[in-house]
């Protein structure tokens with residue numbers, strides 16, 4: 001079955017068409033500046049020229065129409081008609097407590113995703129718009145919602161209940177949900193396969209280090225804790241997000257300096273993290289380069305980042321009663337040897353040994369620990385789209 005995977009953001013849309021007989025990605029595309037002047041669709045197929053559409057795309061429905069046209073374009077010659085798309089898998093950021101698994105989308109599911117808007121006001125609305133647009137244009141194609149939060153629904157209460165008045169959980173659903181679940185699930189399943197082990201026998205720490213960063217403790221194939229929280233702002237330091245800080249900083253700034261809640265939101269989400277400390281960039285490549293040139297604040301930003309990740313790895317090894325394998329993934333985790341090494345520095349007591357030559361290889365499935373290392377360390381490129389497509393096919397084939 002050819003499965004279309006859609007990841008809809010507020011002004012962008014990423015898509016892939018995957019042939020699920022072979023799990024081969026046939027085409028990848030990105031639409032940018034939806035609803036803004038200068039909309040552009042760029043579609044890539046291996047070994048062929050890029051296919052580009054530069055046309056006004058005032059809304060997601062127009063963008064998806066262009067995606068469907070791009071998929072049947074003669075230059076790329078991927079599919080002849082839309083009817084060849086057997087199913088569509090949608091990435092949905094927040095499924096609240098209701099969804100611990102992916103689901104076939106019907107009106108009721110759409111309503112529940114709508115109910116979660118208050119929990120993810122920036123993310124769920126564009127996800128819903130994407131689903132609605134696809135349903136309108138492909139009314140007979142089954143669609144599946146795959147939630148970023150679902151994998152973490154296995155966390156025990158002591159991990160997900162915030163130590164606030166309990167009524168706030170009961171009344172408003174304030175608790176840890178966790179995000180990047182599709183990625184944590186993918187890499188934990190992949191590492192079990194690569195090591196030839198049953199995932200039920202493994203204690204895994206997964207480190208998803210990209211623009212957003214989160215770690216998860218995966219025991220016996222289940223997420224038992226993760227570093228992001230009620231929102232993707234919590235946990236370790238990130239590109240522009242602070243990660244967890246003392247919440248009193250917020251009332252202090254609001255009371256003493258008249259900051260508004262929007263100012264605070266902007267500071268914590270957009271101006272903090274690696275960007276805020278370094279003053280250079282949120283992009284790790286820039287900060288690494290500046291640090292090498294001797295920029296002290298760039299170095300400090302990296303030092304804090306490594307420290308936070310290191311502390312989180314140690315904590316998760318602790319709560320699982322040990323660790324069998326540590327996995328690095330996403331932009332930084334897959335590509336930066338120095339970051340991997342620094343995030344592990346001082347944790348050798350857990351029982352691993354790093355092979356520097358192996359660690360210098362990037363962007364592919366690679367063991368970076370030595371053959372004799374008791375605890376294994378790997379880099380595994382994440383593939384959230386494939387995970388979404390797998391769940392989609394699994395559910396659609398039962399229809």
Ligand code: ADP
Pocket residue numbers: 209210211212239282283284285286288330331332335336
């Ligand atoms: P997103 O969370 O948006 O999906 P990615 O997983 O693509 O983000 O990760 C983006 C991050 O990966 C950026 O900070 C970027 O600097 C970093 N990155 C990409 N390639 C490298 C590299 N070769 N070395 C260090 N960092 C890298």
